Amino acid sequence: MKMEDMPLSGPDNTKLEALVHDIYSELVEDACLGLCFEVHRAVKQGYFFLDETDQESMKEFEIVDQPGVDIFGQVYNQWKNKECECPNCKRLIAASRFAPHLEKCLGMGRNSSRIANRRLASNNNMSKSESDQEDNDDLNDNDWSYGAEKKAKKRKSDKNQNSPRRSKSLKHKNGELGSSITSEPYKYNYNTGISYETLGPDEVRSLLTTQCGVISEHTKKMCTRPSLPDADAVVESDSFDIPDGQTLMSRLQWEDSPDISPTDSASSKASTNHSDSRKPKKKKRTSLGLNSVGVVGVGGGSLTGGSSSSAQSNISLSTKKKRPKLSAPSISSIYDDLN
Amino acid sequence: MSKDSQMRAAINQKLIEMGERERLKEVLRAKLVECGWKDQLKAHCKDVIREKGLEHVTVEDLVTEVTPKGRALVPDSVKKELLQRIRAFLAQHATL
Numbered sequence: 001m002k003m004e005d006m007p008l009s010g011p012d013n014t015k016l017e018a019l020v021h022d023i024y025s026e027l028v029e030d031a032c033l034g035l036c037f038e039v040h041r042a043v044k045q046g047y048f049f050l051d052e053t054d055q056e057s058m059k060e061f062e063i064v065d066q067p068g069v070d071i072f073g074q075v076y077n078q079w080k081n082k083e084c085e086c087p088n089c090k091r092l093i094a095a096s097r098f099a100p101h102l103e104k105c106l107g108m109g110r111n112s113s114r115i116a117n118r119r120l121a122s123n124n125n126m127s128k129s130e131s132d133q134e135d136n137d138d139l140n141d142n143d144w145s146y147g148a149e150k151k152a153k154k155r156k157s158d159k160n161q162n163s164p165r166r167s168k169s170l171k172h173k174n175g176e177l178g179s180s181i182t183s184e185p186y187k188y189n190y191n192t193g194i195s196y197e198t199l200g201p202d203e204v205r206s207l208l209t210t211q212c213g214v215i216s217e218h219t220k221k222m223c224t225r226p227s228l229p230d231a232d233a234v235v236e237s238d239s240f241d242i243p244d245g246q247t248l249m250s251r252l253q254w255e256d257s258p259d260i261s262p263t264d265s266a267s268s269k270a271s272t273n274h275s276d277s278r279k280p281k282k283k284k285r286t287s288l289g290l291n292s293v294g295v296v297g298v299g300g301g302s303l304t305g306g307s308s309s310s311a312q313s314n315i316s317l318s319t320k321k322k323r324p325k326l327s328a329p330s331i332s333s334i335y336d337d338l339n
Numbered sequence: 340m341s342k343d344s345q346m347r348a349a350i351n352q353k354l355i356e357m358g359e360r361e362r363l364k365e366v367l368r369a370k371l372v373e374c375g376w377k378d379q380l381k382a383h384c385k386d387v388i389r390e391k392g393l394e395h396v397t398v399e400d401l402v403t404e405v406t407p408k409g410r411a412l413v414p415d416s417v418k419k420e421l422l423q424r425i426r427a428f429l430a431q432h433a434t435l
Contacts, residue, residue: 016433019347020425023354025410027367027421032409034368035377036401039384043396048388 350433359428363421370417380409 042048052058064073083092088105103109107116196204196215207213212225354360371377387404388396 015343016426016429019350020422020429022347023351023425024418024422027360027363028410028413029406030364031367031371032380032406033402035380035384035409036398036405039381039388040396040398040401043388043393049385049393 350429353432354428357432363424366424367417367421370420371413374414374417376409376412376414376417379412380405383408 039048063071065071066073068075070076079095082095084095084098085091086093086098086101086105088102093101100109104112107113199207208227210227212223212227214223215221216223351360354363384401384405387401391400
């Protein structure tokens with residue numbers, strides 16, 4: 001059939017209209033037929049009259065169609081303006097405010113526990129008691145409100161001025177480092193009394209060579225994660241002269257961050273610098289290696305001696321790529337201990 | 340007039356081929372349900388069935404009883420809209 005424009009002449013128009021109506025009638029008939037088939041099937045399958053019961057129930061549940069009332073006949077805002085007596089404080093509260101009031105009054109809602117904990121924590125901050133571990137944690141788990149967080153964090157930072165963790169966090173580029181520390185579930189020591197000024201250098205050294213030693217800002221506890229053998233901190237051999245054990249030491253300090261750096265602000269500086277470039281792996285390491293040589297002497301001195309560093313460097317020579325595997329067993333061992 | 344019937348046949352064919360017929364059918368069904376036509380007609384069916392007896396109702400019975408009433412019960416707005424749509428389709432795709 002050719003496609004031509006439709007002329008609007010009289011007879012054609014009526015024909016067209018007739019056609020339109022015919023099409024319409026066909027569609028309506030189709031709809032009716034569809035309904036008939038549906039009903040007939042329902043009758044024959046026996047579910048057509050299922051929604052009917054005895055006359056009494058039908059009348060009871062009939063649909064109500066009056067203004068001001070829902071289809072069940074109930075008034076829907078009947079109790080809006082009423083007052084209820086609180087069972088706790090015996091006051092009369094408006095109905096719409098009743099539930100929030102009960103929450104605060106009985107001390108059972110989300111916010112009321114938060115406020116109570118905050119008060120508790122502020123009291124305990126003054127007295128430095130040990131038992132507030134969960135409270136302090138909860139404090140920082142608030143839904144984020146800027147003022148509250150600032151307030152809470154400010155108080156915490158006032159507490160431990162010389163904590164190694166604080167010196168690290170002041171070097172602000174430490175983002176990745178800090179997050180990697182807080183995100184791993186290390187064991188916590190219950191010695192909140194530890195602060196590194198009170199211990200002598202020997203004690204600190206012995207402590208930190210065996211344990212992680214990072215003091216949490218939240219809970220003021222020292223992490224007792226056993227230090228890793230550092231087998232995987234080595235860079236690819238093509239970018240380094242391998243025998244340079246001291247350089248490798250710096251690698252180790254940098255890669256496995258919490259182990260060594262807390263004792264030494266210089267080495268912690270180095271570690272923060274290293275952590276900057278941790279992600280862009282290959283090329284930057286060479287330059288960092290050169291930078292770190294000067295620092296390594298200091299860092300090396302903080303260890304218990306060359307033996308441990310050489311041992312570490314020997315292991316680290318062979319196995320950089322094993323890092324993910326190594327950390328898994330160590331972490332699982334931590335979990336075992338926790339269990 | 341064969342030309343006429345030819346034209347009709349061609350138009351119907353086009354309606355079906357382009358899926359327009361199905362679409363129109365769905366639109367009509369939806370509108371009829373919305374406006375309560377279906378429930379009205381179902382209630383009428385119930386009467387017919389009670390009259391004829393539940394066991395002996397046949398499709399033909401239902402059809403003969405229900406279709407004329409159904410045609411009459413379609414609200415004007417629905418009818419107008421559907422006619423409008425059909426006309427639009429013809430205007431777009433019809434030939435004469």
